[in-house]
Amino acid sequence: MTSPVDVAQEFCAANGHTFIGPVGAGAFKETFHIVLATGGPQALKVFQPGFSPERTSRELSAMQRCSHPNIANLTSIAGFYHDGIQFLLSVEEFLPGGTLTTRLQRGSFTRTEALGIGNQLVNAVAHIASHDLVHRDIKPDNILFRQDGVTPVIVDFGLVRDLVRTSLTHTWFMRGPGTPYFASPEQLRNEKAMIDWRSDQFSLGVVMTIGLFGIHPYQEEEALPAQTVERVAERAPQSNRFLKCAKEVGMPFLIRMTAPWPVERFRLPENLQVVWEEASR
Structure with a gap:
């Protein structure tokens, strides 16, 4: 069974990013710490395939509409195939100060x-x-x-x-x-x-x-x-x-x-x- 960590690691390898490790997991997505090929630390979110595409779309759309120093910044969105399954991934700013x-x-x-x-x-x-x-x-x-x-x-x-x-x-x-x-x-x-x-x-x-x-x-x-x-x-x-x-x-x-x-x-x-x-x- 494909796991989000496998998807995250393959995505990083395919794009020259460095996979650091898991940050947290929710019911429908998991978050990982990565370093982009350009050198910037980011948070990579892997969404579970098949989970309410409407709700996922609204989440990402809302983040794109917001631009504020106290709201997480969405860097990019990507579709990525792993073992023949398409996953939705988002790259967001990495916040190292803890919860x-x-x-x-x-x-x-x-x-x-x-x-x-x-x-x-x-x-x-x-x-x-x-x-x-x-x-x-x-x-x-x-x-x-x-x-x-x-x-x-x-x-x-x-x-x-x-x-x-x-x-x-x-x-x-x-x-x-x-x-x-x-x-x-x-x-x-x-x-x-x-x-x-x-x-x-x-x-x-x-x-x-x-x-x-x-x-x-x-x-x-x-x-x-x-x-x-x-x-x-x-x-x-x-x-x-x-x-x-x-x-x-x-x-x-x-x-x-x-x-x-x-x-x-x-x-x-x-x-x-x-x-x-x-x-x-």
């Missing part, structure tokens, strides 16, 4: 760190929204850092929603795409008509709350992750502990970002950008 997940294993953000990283990510989400796109999977694993270790970059548009095209998610699904622990109530309930950039706003608010306080905004004392997800889906109130932490650190806008209903969150990306910039000053 936000790894960064948080070393400890929580200070307020200054959170404001600096959050401000950049808010601007990235605003850029995504300007193209009528919703990432739908903003989480620590999908936020990587550049070499400097302080510049965050949003990656993996595999679940992107293009608001000007027909949704690929069936209406009868009980739960929409996304990682449940970071997903908004409208994603968890597959309320497709409510999903827009404010869903990404919610997820980013969850990420920054965890980064600052080590808790989910809806997490009650000693609650299991599944119980927290259910509270979000039910649109239960945010926990008192979270409300207290957000106010004490002088970042009450986190409460609004993670409000249960989209209409309660910041209406426009520029509204959210203003409060982060003001807090950063």
